[in-house]
Amino acid sequence: MANADSNTFARPEIEPAITTLLKAPLGNHLDLFEILDSCQFHIDALIENDNNTECMALCGRLLAALEMLKVTLNAPLPTHLIKRLTVDVATDDNYRCPLSTDSETMRQYCAALTMLLLQRQQSAEQKQQVTGLLFELVNVLIEDLKTPRFVRTDSGLVMMSGEAVPGIH
Template sequence: MADHCDRFAETLLESDDSTLRLALCGRLVACLSLLRPTLNGPIPPHLIESLTVDTLPASNPCFEPSSELFCDYSLTLAQLLTGRALLPKMEQTLTGLLCKLVWYFAAELKATPPTA
């Protein structure tokens, strides 16, 4: 399911077709909705071997957008939330995401020495 989410998100980002983007968002919602209840469950036996490694990878996936992109993400979420057009549960979730983004963004800005 995660592979499907990955492909839908990648295609969504690359597409300029609004109809395709809407369809991809719908598919992404469906996949994420199916994936969500399984996140804390046991790994199915048929997947254990494919998810097991002898050595750890050299690096872990990380989220490192530029400071401008971090600011854009935060600004867009804040603008979306000020529109008050969301369901209460969506608003609560996006508010949490906005806070986490802003806290991370602020910490990154404070930790980065200015460049000349």
């Protein structure tokens, strides 16, 4: 529907949110949690979107965030994130996802599914299934990487498994 004083078409309420999301800067200034938040925002918008152009843009941005994550996973954690990933007492319910794969492998799976969506070779049903699977895997990855993994002890920080803290994820 056209606006009375405009030659443009009215768009649903979601457009400003997607436009803002697509314009948000991605770069090496982001820390692990900020990159994960970016992945979350993009996958949340993608799962709710039926516009092909917007889906392609969201997939491109998600892929860019996943590629940034690749570099970040190999870098030492900054002190402020170590604090956020540290607990005083380890409990069985606050560590590790049910999948036995490492973060980089999960990131690769997410990137591969995103590239598959960018190729646009699927039927509508397949696209919906691949997008749903990508949504689930991105959320598992995010939850796993944001789950506390360090415990404060009298002798310093240790991993939940009891290993000495190596300085990376």
